[in-house]
Amino acid sequence: MPTTPLPAVLPGLGDTDYARYMHTDTLLSLQKGPGDWVHPDELLFQVVHQSSELWLKLTRSHLSRALAHLNADQPSAAELLLRRAADALHLVTEHLRILRSLPPKDFAVIRTALGNGSGFESPGWRLFRSATTELDIAFARLLSSLRLTPADLYRGQPSDPLYRLAEALVELDERIALWRTEHYSVATRVIGHGVLGTRHTPVDSLIKLIAHRRFPTLWEARTELTETYSRSACPGRVPS
Numbered sequence: 001m002p003t004t005p006l007p008a009v010l011p012g013l014g015d016t017d018y019a020r021y022m023h024t025d026t027l028l029s030l031q032k033g034p035g036d037w038v039h040p041d042e043l044l045f046q047v048v049h050q051s052s053e054l055w056l057k058l059t060r061s062h063l064s065r066a067l068a069h070l071n072a073d074q075p076s077a078a079e080l081l082l083r084r085a086a087d088a089l090h091l092v093t094e095h096l097r098i099l100r101s102l103p104p105k106d107f108a109v110i111r112t113a114l115g116n117g118s119g120f121e122s123p124g125w126r127l128f129r130s131a132t133t134e135l136d137i138a139f140a141r142l143l144s145s146l147r148l149t150p151a152d153l154y155r156g157q158p159s160d161p162l163y164r165l166a167e168a169l170v171e172l173d174e175r176i177a178l179w180r181t182e183h184y185s186v187a188t189r190v191i192g193h194g195v196l197g198t199r200h201t202p203v204d205s206l207i208k209l210i211a212h213r214r215f216p217t218l219w220e221a222r223t224e225l226t227e228t229y230s231r232s233a234c235p236g237r238v239p240s
């Protein structure tokens, strides 16, 4: 195994081609240093947020590529990218876990360095949300061009590429809800219940967002099918 790096041949900044290609000098200079910290756990806080933004950037790019495949009538290619985006979102959710160990008294100090900054301003989440809206519209358009409703799709075969694509969208929606569940849990563990965030939003209002759906018609179709099939299985029973 070579221990000394080979000479760098790529253009750019850095001693090695690894540094030049990955832009590690720039990347590793994007966090506050010890001299600027109000608390040493600022590094943890920044690394979790910055890496989340990077994963969300990747996720957003995958959703845009999936949208292009969807519009080109290539459901299987779109599905693959959506599944990878859902995996990336799972990693973003895992990143949150490490913040659980932040003592409230320490986070209270970190908060003094945040100004009015809030997760509501996260560019990664904002772009991710707009990408899911575009996908929702494009998928509805595709189904309508085939004269299908989401419920028709779910009456078909789970191996059908369009059915699989719908399930990849549902998976993504579920991953968003799981992120929000973990985020709410971490936020209340660190700052408690009944307090306001930096955006003056009550922390408990985050719980309402967990039930929010990006692809509502795919969830409504499940309800519709459950009601229809419960009626035909037990004709006397009215679903609640």
Ligand code: HEM
Binding pocket: 048, 049, 052, 053, 096, 099, 102, 107, 117, 118, 119, 120, 122, 125, 180, 183, 186, 187, 188, 190, 191, 196, 197, 198, 199, 200, 201, 202, 203, 206, 209
């Ligand atoms: C110590 C950890 C954290 C705490 C205590 C916390 C707290 C909060 C609070 C109180 C809000 C409500 C808005 C406000 O008033 O600011 C919020 C919103 C939000 N936060 Fe965090 N947060 C934490 C970590 C994170 C991380 C790591 C991310 C990743 C980017 C993030 C992303 C968001 C987003 C996107 C929102 C908007 C609500 C939503 O879409 O669900 N937060 N956070």
